[in-house]
Amino acid sequence: MGIRQDLRVIRHMVFRRGDKAATHADRMESFYNAQAQDYDEFRKRLLTGREEMYAAVPIPQQGVWVDMGGGTGWNIENLAASIDQIKQIHVVDLAESLLSVAQDRFRQRGWENVTTHVADATMFRPPEGLADVVTFSYSLTMMPDWFKAIDNALAMLKPGGIIGVVDFYVSRKFPAPNQKKHGWFYRGFWPNWFAIDGVYPSSEHLPYLNYRFEAVDLLEAKCKIPYIPLVRSPYYRFIGRKPVN
Numbered sequence: 001m002g003i004r005q006d007l008r009v010i011r012h013m014v015f016r017r018g019d020k021a022a023t024h025a026d027r028m029e030s031f032y033n034a035q036a037q038d039y040d041e042f043r044k045r046l047l048t049g050r051e052e053m054y055a056a057v058p059i060p061q062q063g064v065w066v067d068m069g070g071g072t073g074w075n076i077e078n079l080a081a082s083i084d085q086i087k088q089i090h091v092v093d094l095a096e097s098l099l100s101v102a103q104d105r106f107r108q109r110g111w112e113n114v115t116t117h118v119a120d121a122t123m124f125r126p127p128e129g130l131a132d133v134v135t136f137s138y139s140l141t142m143m144p145d146w147f148k149a150i151d152n153a154l155a156m157l158k159p160g161g162i163i164g165v166v167d168f169y170v171s172r173k174f175p176a177p178n179q180k181k182h183g184w185f186y187r188g189f190w191p192n193w194f195a196i197d198g199v200y201p202s203s204e205h206l207p208y209l210n211y212r213f214e215a216v217d218l219l220e221a222k223c224k225i226p227y228i229p230l231v232r233s234p235y236y237r238f239i240g241r242k243p244v245n
């Protein structure tokens with residue numbers, strides 16, 4: 001991707017935020033509709049650790065996988081080698097323009113067991129009733145009611161079902177002893193910087209995931225952000241299991 005396309009995406013990210021839209025769904029569509037075709041190329045460099053998160057989730061044999069805030073469906077490419085082993089994958093998003101890119105992708109691949117849904121992650125339930133896996137890739141930070149989205153995932157998962165999350169975050173000032181601590185600059189700078197785009201890295205997502213699920217795998221790391229020199233943004237990968245009892 002050239003600098004021109006980068007600038008086009010950045011211009012849309014900064015000036016087409018949809019702040020005047022009436023609902024969250026309208027805001028998402030307004031933010032994404034002009035950048036849907038360029039989305040994948042730019043996000044490859046912005047959203048670190050997505051492949052690793054999808055690779056860390058055990059494939060549910062003939063099970064149901066719900067990808068919340070799944071956008072263009074780029075992440076489902078990570079499941080290509082196992083797609084036949086999964087009964088049904090539901091890609092859920094509020095931005096129709098991104099889902100239409102996803103639909104084209106799945107049609108071209110001939111994946112009939114992957115379907116898209118214009119729906120809210122806080123309410124969507126798979127037609128099968130229960131899910132074996134629910135994933136959130138850089139989507140929780142765009143969901144104002146992220147706690148409802150996590151509760152909804154917990155409710156739809158079978159006992160022992162898996163949640164996978166990768167996203168930006170910052171630590172609490174005083175995190176749990178086994179978790180990373182970020183200094184005041186990180187805790188102040190990144191939430192404010194990302195908020196320009198309606199992305200809200202939080203100190204509370206990870207503690208809430210740890211509270212609701214049994215942690216199977218946790219990575220806390222930092223990644224480069226295109227065009228921001230010197231500093232790196234904290235992100236995490238969380239794989240958790242719904243308690244059986």
Ligand SMILES: C[S@@+](CC[C@H](N)C(=O)[O-])C[C@H]1O[C@@H](n2cnc3c(N)ncnc32)[C@H](O)[C@@H]1O
Pocket residue numbers: 028029032043047050068069070071072074075092093094095098119120121122136137138139142143144
């Ligand atoms: C940064 S994008 C990530 C897309 C994709 N998961 C990826 O990794 O490229 C965040 C996505 O979350 C979606 N989103 C935000 N709030 C949502 C909600 N309440 N329900 C469903 N999707 C939502 C946005 O429309 C957007 O597609």
